[in-house]
Amino acid sequence: MRVVHVVTRTNIGGVANYLDHLLRGLDGRVESSVVRGPASSDEGDYFAHRPICANVIDVDALRRRSTPWHDLIAFVQLMRIMRQLRPDVVHTHMAKAGALGRLAALFARVPVRIHTFHGHLLHGYFGGMKTRIIVAIERVLRLITTHSVTNGERVREDLIAIGVTRRDTSTMIPPAVDPMNLPSRDEARGALGLPTDRVVVGFVARLADIKRPDRVLALAARVPTVHFAIFGEGPLLSSVRAAADDLANVSMHGWFDDLAPVYAAIDIALLTSDNEAISIALIEAASAGLPIVATNVGSIPEIVRHEVNGFLGTDVADLARGIESLAENPRLRNDMGQAGRQLANSTFTVANLASAHLELYRRLVAPNVS
Numbered sequence: 001m002r003v004v005h006v007v008t009r010t011n012i013g014g015v016a017n018y019l020d021h022l023l024r025g026l027d028g029r030v031e032s033s034v035v036r037g038p039a040s041s042d043e044g045d046y047f048a049h050r051p052i053c054a055n056v057i058d059v060d061a062l063r064r065r066s067t068p069w070h071d072l073i074a075f076v077q078l079m080r081i082m083r084q085l086r087p088d089v090v091h092t093h094m095a096k097a098g099a100l101g102r103l104a105a106l107f108a109r110v111p112v113r114i115h116t117f118h119g120h121l122l123h124g125y126f127g128g129m130k131t132r133i134i135v136a137i138e139r140v141l142r143l144i145t146t147h148s149v150t151n152g153e154r155v156r157e158d159l160i161a162i163g164v165t166r167r168d169t170s171t172m173i174p175p176a177v178d179p180m181n182l183p184s185r186d187e188a189r190g191a192l193g194l195p196t197d198r199v200v201v202g203f204v205a206r207l208a209d210i211k212r213p214d215r216v217l218a219l220a221a222r223v224p225t226v227h228f229a230i231f232g233e234g235p236l237l238s239s240v241r242a243a244a245d246d247l248a249n250v251s252m253h254g255w256f257d258d259l260a261p262v263y264a265a266i267d268i269a270l271l272t273s274d275n276e277a278i279s280i281a282l283i284e285a286a287s288a289g290l291p292i293v294a295t296n297v298g299s300i301p302e303i304v305r306h307e308v309n310g311f312l313g314t315d316v317a318d319l320a321r322g323i324e325s326l327a328e329n330p331r332l333r334n335d336m337g338q339a340g341r342q343l344a345n346s347t348f349t350v351a352n353l354a355s356a357h358l359e360l361y362r363r364l365v366a367p368n369v370s
Contacts, residue, residue: 001361002031004087004110005054006078006101008064008094011039012255013206014175014280015093015118016046018151018353021176025354027053030361035081037062037074037097043206043234049257057081064096071100078104088365089114095134099141106144111368114360115141116149117159119277119298138164146364149357151175151278152299171360174302176353177283177344180260188265192253198227199327201293202266204259204281205273207234212295215272215316217243220250222320226327228270229253231262263288267333268326269310272319276300283348286340291333293322309340 003026010016023032032054039045047056059081061073082090082105089112092101098115105113139162142148148165149172150156156172159165182188189196201219205211213236220228228250230240244250256262259281263269269285271294282292282303292310294300304310311322326333 001029001089001365002085002087003033003089003091003361004082004085005032005034006062006090006092006097006104007034007036008062008097009037009039009043010034010045010047011043012046013043014278017280018116018118018175019093020046020050020052021178021350021353022357023053025176025350026358029354029358033057033085033087035059035062035078035101037064040064044255062097062100066096071096075100075104079108082108082110088112088368089361091116093118099137102141102144112146112361112364113144114147114149114364115145116151117155117165117277118151119155119275135162135164142166145169147171147360149173149360150299152302154299154302155277171356173353173356173360174348175278175280175283176350177280177287177348178350179345180263180284180288182260182264182288185264188261191261192229192265194229194251194265195227198225198249199268200227200229200266201268201270201323202229202231202262202285202290203270203272204231204262204285205271207232207236207240209236210274212272212274213240214243215319216270217247217250218316219270219272219320219323220244220247222316223323223327224249226323227251229262229266231256231259259284260288263290266290268293268323270319270323271295271300273297279303283344287344287348289337289341291326291336292340293319293326295319303343305339305343309336309343 034054035057059077061070090105090110091114092098093116102113148170153172194200203216207213231253233255241252269290269292276298278299292304294304296312306312313319
């Protein structure tokens with residue numbers, strides 16, 4: 001079976017991480033290709049230092065922000081690639097690649113066209129008018145989509161409710177994380193320059209508006225006895241760094257390809273996003289045995305069970321209470337961390353991710369095999 005994945009870019013983040021795990025899980029069972037656009041200089045390339053189990057094809061015109069002319073060029077190039085590769089399945093990821101990839105697959109007469117929604121753009125990204133336009137476009141694209149995949153059940157229900165997909169032509173498949181070999185806490189803290197005598201909250205995310213790093217800084221001001229370590233880069237890096245300089249309990253650490261030392265060094269994982277699907281960083285944190293404090297958005301409750309392996313909240317005050325409860329109670333941190341590890345290691349595995357996709361591909365391709 002030949003599958004072509006089309007992705008807008010493989011920047012450091014959840015989509016590329018998801019795709020990497022899927023390709024590794026399917027290696028040897030599916031002939032995979034990845035067609036991708038370029039990542040911007042401040043995002044990094046997730047594939048740059050990893051062996052990728054697929055043929056990777058770069059299409060420069062496939063850009064996140066582009067002109068109609070670039071989109072037309074990308075569409076033509078995608079169609080030519082698909083006619084050359086003659087895949088059984090075209091599987092698209094991210095909004096731009098999802099639109100152009102599915103249209104190109106239709107014109108190239110690819111029998112099965114799948115799109116994965118790694119979240120949605122309904123909240124926190126755009127104003128009302130632009131959001132309505134995006135929803136209208138996705139409703140039209142639904143007509144040429146064989147099947148839709150979501151990473152979380154709440155995201156799937158949101159998309160069904162607005163007519164972007166249907167229950168009978170959509171599936172929820174959770175992402176995967178790799179088990180990590182964690183160094184000792186003292187070794188990790190020494191390498192990262194973190195204090196050894198304080199509870200450390202770790203924020204691992206791209207520094208962008210939707211991730212709300214401003215809330216991390218507000219929490220640091222509100223809970224001064226706890227140290228907040230920010231791991232990430234992105235368009236807000238300069239402004240976040242400038243604001244962090246005024247807070248004695250905040251440190252900036254940039255991005256790490258290997259996050260095992262990060263999870264070994266911190267005591268509590270934090271997510272402050274306005275909108276999120278399934279957060280790979282939180283699944284990794286749970287797998288590492290960390291309790292989590294997070295905003296109650298998207299499918300985050302499918303990772304964080306409130307008062308079981310962490311605390312969910314809707315604002316800074318809620319998040320602060322969760323952090324304070326965990327900071328004051330080492331036994332609670334341990335118990336919640338162990339509960340999260342059990343959840344992560346039973347649900348978010350490469351084997352589960354690959355087998356669910358393989359079953360879906362086979363089921364959808366079978367009617368087209370003569």
